[in-house]
Each structure stands twice: as structure tokens, then as C-alpha cells.
Amino acid sequence: MNLIKSIVDNHDDLMSWRQHLHQNPEIAYEEKDTSDFVAAKLESFGIEVHRGFGGTGLVGVIQGNKSGNKAVGLRADMDALPMPEQTNLPYASQRDGRMHACGHDGHTTMLLGAAQHLAATRDFPGTVYVIFQPAEEGGNAGARSMINDGLFEKFKMDSVWGMHNWPGLEVGRAVAHAGAAMAGADIFILTIDGKGGHAAMPQQSKDPVVAAGMTIMALQTLISRRLDPFDQAVISLTRLDAGSAYNVIPSTATIGGTLRTMKSEIRDQMLAEIEEVASQAASTLGCTVSMELRPGYPPTVNHTADALFARDVIGDVLGDNGVDTSLTPVMGAEDFSFMLQQKAGAYIWLGAGTGSEFLHSPHFDFNDDLLPIGASLWVKLVQAKLT
Ligand SMILES: [Zn+2]
Ligand SMILES: [Zn+2]
Structure with missing residues (x-):
């Protein structure tokens, strides 16, 4: 040396x-x-x-x-x-x-x-x-x-x-x-809004729990189907919260997670697509989605x-x-x-x-x-x- x-x-x-x-x-x-x-x-x-x-x-x-x-x-x-x-x-x-x-x-x-x-x-x-x-x-x-x-x-x-x-x-x-x-690290929280009601009469509700399930599965396709295979990103959904009783369909559900990316463009792309895909998945149940972003380090x-x-x-x-x-x-x-x-x-x-x-x-x-x-x-x- x-x-x-x-x-x-x-x-x-x-x-x-x-x-x-x-x-x-x-x-x-x-x-x-x-x-x-x-x-x-x-x-x-x-x-x-x-x-x-x-x-x-x-x-x-x-x-x-x-x-x-x-x-x-x-x-x-x-x-x-x-x-x-x-x-x-x-x-x-x-x-x-x-x-x-x-x-x-x-x-x-x-x-x-x-x-x-x-x-x-x-x-x-x-x-x-x-x-x-x-x-x-x-x-x-x-x-x-x-x-x-x-x-x-x-x-x-x-x-x-x-x-x-x-x-x-x-x-x-x-x-x-x-x-x-x-990497860059961001936290995102998806709030799924539906309509609560009696668990025995689902036709009167817009079930955010089922919408959350479909959203979780849909988000798994972002890295595999929408990201260039030569780029890197991680989406991990790490928190899930809904409901307060076994016989009540709740009116909201939340999904929280972290996004890790190596490029600012990919970060912007993934954040936009998380919101878009979640909204589309939840809309099949008549629910809407809003995303809160807690930006971390780029x-x-x-x-x-x-x-x-x-x-x-x-x-x-x-x-x-x-x-x-x-x-x-x-x-x-x-x-x-x-x-x-x-x-x-x-x-x-x-x-x-x-x-x-x-x-x-x-x-x-x-x-x-x-x-x-x-x-x-x-x-x-x-x-x-x-x-
Ligand atoms: Zn350290
Ligand atoms: Zn250090």
C-alpha cells in the first residue's frame, strides 16, 4: 500500500x-x-x-x-x-x-x-x-x-x-x-375505500378486504411484467390492516410497503404504477384507492x-x-x-x-x-x- x-x-x-x-x-x-x-x-x-x-x-x-x-x-x-x-x-x-x-x-x-x-x-x-x-x-x-x-x-x-x-x-x-x-427507499401506504356493511349481505357492500387481496396480487406483477429486466427494484408489502369484527365488512383497508430502486426514473415509474395498478385492482370491487408517499432517500x-x-x-x-x-x-x-x-x-x-x-x-x-x-x-x- x-x-x-x-x-x-x-x-x-x-x-x-x-x-x-x-x-x-x-x-x-x-x-x-x-x-x-x-x-x-x-x-x-x-x-x-x-x-x-x-x-x-x-x-x-x-x-x-x-x-x-x-x-x-x-x-x-x-x-x-x-x-x-x-x-x-x-x-x-x-x-x-x-x-x-x-x-x-x-x-x-x-x-x-x-x-x-x-x-x-x-x-x-x-x-x-x-x-x-x-x-x-x-x-x-x-x-x-x-x-x-x-x-x-x-x-x-x-x-x-x-x-x-x-x-x-x-x-x-x-x-x-x-x-x-x-438504493432509494420509499414508504407507501395505500388506503382502499369501499362501503361497509353486514358480513351476511355482501351485495350491499363494496368490500375493501377482497379489494386489498386483489391489489396485493396485482402489485406482484409490477416487477415481473412492467420493469425492464435489466433494471432493479423491490416492492415489499409489509403491513395490512382492516376490520374490527368478524361479522362486519369494514369500509376501509390499508396496505403499507416499501419500494427500493436504483434509478430516479424507475422510482418515479414504479410509484406511478403502484398507484395505477392498485386503483384498477380495487375498482373491480367498486373501491377507490389513495396513496400516501413517505419519501425516503433517493x-x-x-x-x-x-x-x-x-x-x-x-x-x-x-x-x-x-x-x-x-x-x-x-x-x-x-x-x-x-x-x-x-x-x-x-x-x-x-x-x-x-x-x-x-x-x-x-x-x-x-x-x-x-x-x-x-x-x-x-x-x-x-x-x-x-x-
Ligand atoms: Zn448505518
Ligand atoms: Zn453508515
């Missing part, structure tokens, strides 16, 4: 920062101590800090010594999950029901390590913005909150980059998908040229074998998608090893071996991008 020496020499410090954050996890929009910790570190490196983006989010501005007006944004997430930790580590969470089970403690530390090196050297033209965002988990969209607070207006950047540790992929390897990396789609650029950087740092092109995208979702909707860039998965627990396990711990790897990747990406 072609890591940066000053960062490798600083591995012990990076580990102590990471373990401090691990011990003090804070969940979405409550990352006050974490934000203070990051701000203090950035200021100690001589970096100008801007706070209050998306609540606890903050941005460090690192101006290069050479003349140039290009700018890149590097983004890390800071939040933990609302779950109890079961690792028994000496630095396990000291906060009840809070745990860094997704490795955002590591992401924050890797970006701090890169920021320290970039601020000490400043041997690049242009500007690096280090973005520490709140609330990636749980649909809370901290990335969108930072954008809404003027992130991209106040800090003009040409591209933005994200990185996530990835258990199951060997340490020393990384992925930059040329296209979709993570798909995380890398810009192809930037993904290929990231692969070059990965190859430079980790060697040719370090570039993994075999891992398929996953149907999980990620709010970095909001940033990639507005800016060029890519989202990188960094191999965290094959032996560890997966993300969100109560036994998960970020692999500290990644700290100098991820920080070096950030610095090399800046050096390659700002020339």
Missing part, C-alpha cells in the same frame, strides 16, 4: 480519537459533543471552521498554497444509532442505548486525519472543504439539512466525495461503482467519470488489486445521495475485512486498521483532483 507516511506515523493518535468517539456516541441531530470535538481538532490544525449547518454539522475550509480556484468537498457522517452496544470493548459506549454500529466514528476520524495532513502541507491549488454531517441514519437526512442551510451556496465546490467502511470486503480493497451504489448514484477517477486513486494507494469491481450495489439507502444529486463526485466503499460483524450489528466495531488507509485515500484524491 502506498500510504502517506505522516498519517501512518499518526496512527496511535487517530485510534485514540476514534475510540473516544466510539465511547461517546450521539444520534441524529444530537451530535453536540462530537461536533465540538471535531471543531476543536480542526481549529488545532489551523483550519477555519464554520458551524451550524444542519444543526450540529460543520465545515472546515483548507486553502492550498498554490494558486487555483478549483474546490472539492470531502464528507464524513458523525451520527451513531439508537441501540445498545454488546461488544464488551474497553472503549464500548458509555451512553445507554447509543452505539457507533455503522462506523461513523471511523469515518469522522479518517477525515480528521486527512484534514490534519492537508492543513499541515497545503501543497495543492484551490480549496478543500471537509464536511462533517449529522443524522445520516434513520431517514433523518442530515445531508439534506446541510444543503438546505446553504452548504453548496456558501462553499462553492466542483465535486463532493463520500466514503463508508464495508465489512465483507478485504482490508486494502475498495469499490467505486460506476453508477448506482445504494438512490445514491455515482457520476461515472468520477467513479473511474476514484478507481485510479484507489489503484494508486492500494495497488491494482485494491480496486474491486465485483461487488454489486446494495438495496440499503444512504443520504449522501442528496449531495450527489447536486454535485459531481462518488461514494466509495472501503474494505473493512472479511471477519468482522456487519454494519448495525450490536457486536460491530470499526476496524482501526482502516484509519491511515482512508485518510491517505482522501489526501491522494485531493492531490489528484486539485492540480
Whole structure:
């Protein structure tokens, strides 16, 4: 591996920062101590800090010594999950029901390590913005909150980059998908309105329960019959509710579910077709359907040229074998998608090893071996991008 020496020499410090954050996890929009910790570190490196983006989010501005007006944004997430930790580590969470089970403690530390090196050297033209965002988990969209607070207006950047540790992929390897990396996730609720009545006299009712059954079966044909076989989507109907008595036909029934898609066009198509097909299926019973959409994160789609650029950087740092092109995208979702909707860039998965627990396990711990790897990747990406 072609890591940066000053960062490798600083591995012990990076580990102590990471373990401090691990011990003090804070969940979405409550990352006050974490934000203070990051701000203090950035200021100690001589970096100008801007706070209050998306609540606890903050941005460090690192101006290069050479003349140039290009700018890149590097983004890390800071939040933990609302779950109890079961690792028994000496630095396990000291906060009840809070745990860094997704490795955002590591992401924050890797970006701090890169920021320290970039601020000490400043041997690049242009500007690096280090973005520490709140609330990636749980649909809370901290990335969108930072954008809404003027992130991209106040800090003009040409591209933005994200990185996530990835258990199951060997340490020393990384992925930059040329296209979709993570799915979009939406919740939809279909309310079927009919006409209630006596269970023994169905001719006087418009039965929403039977309509719900026909709707459920009809929706199964969307993925198999209406979606291009080379596209991907998942529709899972996960909630069903109707009725209050055994001898009464109810007047309404509801069906709830989740839609996962990899492309915005497919998402729009599927949402329209869910409503259309449900309405048609229910209409055979004389019922009507209304759909409530609870939008989640859009798909995380890398810009192809930037993904290929990231692969070059990965190859430079980790060697040719370090570039993994075999891992398929996953149907999980990620709010970095909001940033990639507005800016060029890519989202990188960094191999965290094959032996560890997966993300969100109560036994998960970020692999500290990644700290100098991820920080070096950030610095090399800046050096390659700002020339
Ligand atoms: Zn997570
Ligand atoms: Zn995560």
C-alpha cells in the first residue's frame, strides 16, 4: 500500500480519537459533543471552521498554497444509532442505548486525519472543504439539512466525495461503482375505500378486504411484467390492516410497503404504477384507492467519470488489486445521495475485512486498521483532483 507516511506515523493518535468517539456516541441531530470535538481538532490544525449547518454539522475550509480556484468537498457522517452496544470493548459506549454500529466514528476520524495532513502541507491549488454531517441514519437526512442551510451556496465546490467502511470486503480493497451504489427507499401506504356493511349481505357492500387481496396480487406483477429486466427494484408489502369484527365488512383497508430502486426514473415509474395498478385492482370491487408517499432517500448514484477517477486513486494507494469491481450495489439507502444529486463526485466503499460483524450489528466495531488507509485515500484524491 502506498500510504502517506505522516498519517501512518499518526496512527496511535487517530485510534485514540476514534475510540473516544466510539465511547461517546450521539444520534441524529444530537451530535453536540462530537461536533465540538471535531471543531476543536480542526481549529488545532489551523483550519477555519464554520458551524451550524444542519444543526450540529460543520465545515472546515483548507486553502492550498498554490494558486487555483478549483474546490472539492470531502464528507464524513458523525451520527451513531439508537441501540445498545454488546461488544464488551474497553472503549464500548458509555451512553445507554447509543452505539457507533455503522462506523461513523471511523469515518469522522479518517477525515480528521486527512484534514490534519492537508492543513499541515497545503501543497495543492484551490480549496478543500471537509464536511462533517449529522443524522445520516434513520431517514433523518442530515445531508439534506446541510444543503438546505446553504452548504453548496456558501462553499462553492466542483465535486463532493463520500466514503463508508464495508465489512465483507478485504482490508486494502475498495469499490467505486460506476453508477448506482445504494438504493432509494420509499414508504407507501395505500388506503382502499369501499362501503361497509353486514358480513351476511355482501351485495350491499363494496368490500375493501377482497379489494386489498386483489391489489396485493396485482402489485406482484409490477416487477415481473412492467420493469425492464435489466433494471432493479423491490416492492415489499409489509403491513395490512382492516376490520374490527368478524361479522362486519369494514369500509376501509390499508396496505403499507416499501419500494427500493436504483434509478430516479424507475422510482418515479414504479410509484406511478403502484398507484395505477392498485386503483384498477380495487375498482373491480367498486373501491377507490389513495396513496400516501413517505419519501425516503433517493438512490445514491455515482457520476461515472468520477467513479473511474476514484478507481485510479484507489489503484494508486492500494495497488491494482485494491480496486474491486465485483461487488454489486446494495438495496440499503444512504443520504449522501442528496449531495450527489447536486454535485459531481462518488461514494466509495472501503474494505473493512472479511471477519468482522456487519454494519448495525450490536457486536460491530470499526476496524482501526482502516484509519491511515482512508485518510491517505482522501489526501491522494485531493492531490489528484486539485492540480
Ligand atoms: Zn448505518
Ligand atoms: Zn453508515
